[in-house]
């Protein structure tokens with residue numbers, strides 16, 4: 524066997540792995556200096572396995588590394604100090620439905636079994652594309668043959684006076700949720716700026732933790748990207764029942780406080796008291812590293828159908844990538860892109876095809892699902908609205924065919940509606956019962972679909 528070459532730096536060499544017994548604290552943190560040791564390297568013609576480095580250990584990066592694992596020497600590098608975790612489940616952690624340990628998707632033993640060397644708490648500061656070397660912010664060098672950027676997004680911080688006071692948090696990372704939980708333990712008032720999915724999940728979780736919560740939203744209805752006014756009103760009523768106050772069409776002017784946050788001032792000069800302010804006003808694809816390395820950038824890092832960037836040795840996946848003019852903001856497409864990149868790097872011929880956009884969410888315990896076009900010129904709509912039963916369903920038809928749907932409340936039939944949108948079938952004979960799902964469709968209609 525070839526002797527393992529001396530590392531140039533203290534970075535784990537390709538083929539190294541996080542030791543199965545790496546110390547994991549209750550909080551699922553990996554020691555920043557997780558012990559690494561060299562695995563047996565392949566001998567013979569494959570003596571030098573292809574070194575693949577994945578930067579970003581969010582869901583997309585971790586999935587990509589996992590899929591590459593066996594065939595290559597994979598190093599997964601993440602800026603966050605924890606083991607790779609399920610970011611989507613942060614809201615469950617905030618609401619008290621799961622513990623931190625439940626969030627971990629790739630524990631030390633699993634990474635070791637996959638032969639993925641994991642470097643937490645390591646931020647990549649620059650890419651030398653010519654030499655194929657990454658430089659960490661600690662000044663270490665990491666060489667690669669193939670590089671995958673899975674850098675995700677940055678939560679957008681409003682540029683308000685007082686925005687960087689202690690007690691003002693974004694809602695993106697495990698560390699931020701830990702800080703929110705610590706603040707919630709003291710009780711008191713919280714203001715969440717942003718009434719989209721993330722803002723409402725933050726508000727719901729903090730209210731369950733006993734805080735008095737106010738949501739300030741700049742638009743006249745909640746979750747305007749997913750819901751129309753009647754559905755948004757059902758959601759607003761539900762949140763009000765849970766004690767969450769709403770300020771719609773509200774505009775924030777400043778975060779008040781000296782030393783730490785004490786409130787949020789609106790442009791109408793009113794002040795909402797707060798010992799915690801959470802900003803959940805949108806995300807921006809993380810492109811700084813790629814831009815500085817000279818890769819083609821639009822809103823995200825531009826990629827082709829194989830998720831390859833303008834440099835043939837570099838891929839980009841997940842929220843940092845821009846495919847066909849679109850950046851994704853949900854976990855399902857991020858994972859699908861990661862799988863495509865891993866397959867292509869592994870030698871397969873694979874292409875990413877964006878799925879028809881459907882959003883399935885749970886907000887404050889209510890199901891929300893939407894797909895396709897939910898309003899539009901020349902379209903007909905069929906609506907079922909039961910305010911007391913908290914059910915709302917809207918269907919958009921064009922030329923007698925379903926082109927979009929929105930469900931609030933019960934979303935069990937969503938896959939059926941999605942298939943109707945995909946099939947583009949004439950819905951003659953079904954219109955009267957469309958809102959009630961497949962159980963009410965005629966046998967003739969269902970048979971014709973088979």
Ligand SMILES: Cc1cc2nc3c(=O)[nH]c(=O)nc-3n(C[C@H](O)[C@H](O)[C@H](O)COP(=O)(O)OP(=O)(O)OC[C@H]3O[C@@H](n4cnc5c(N)ncnc54)[C@H](O)[C@@H]3O)c2cc1C
Pocket residue numbers: 578579580581582583584600601602603610611612613614645646647648673674675676694695696721724809812840841842843851852853854855857884885
């Ligand atoms: C609270 C919350 C709830 C959500 N709920 C849902 C939901 O219900 N459904 C849904 O579909 N989606 C949801 N999302 C969105 C989902 O989490 C994202 O779509 C998903 O995390 C994207 O994965 P990613 O790997 O592309 O990016 P990220 O998860 O952002 O991971 C990127 C990682 O790269 C790291 N990184 C960045 N730059 C560097 C660097 N230079 N060096 C090293 N590491 C770097 C970052 O620290 C980060 O850990 C939610 C998000 C949040 C925050």
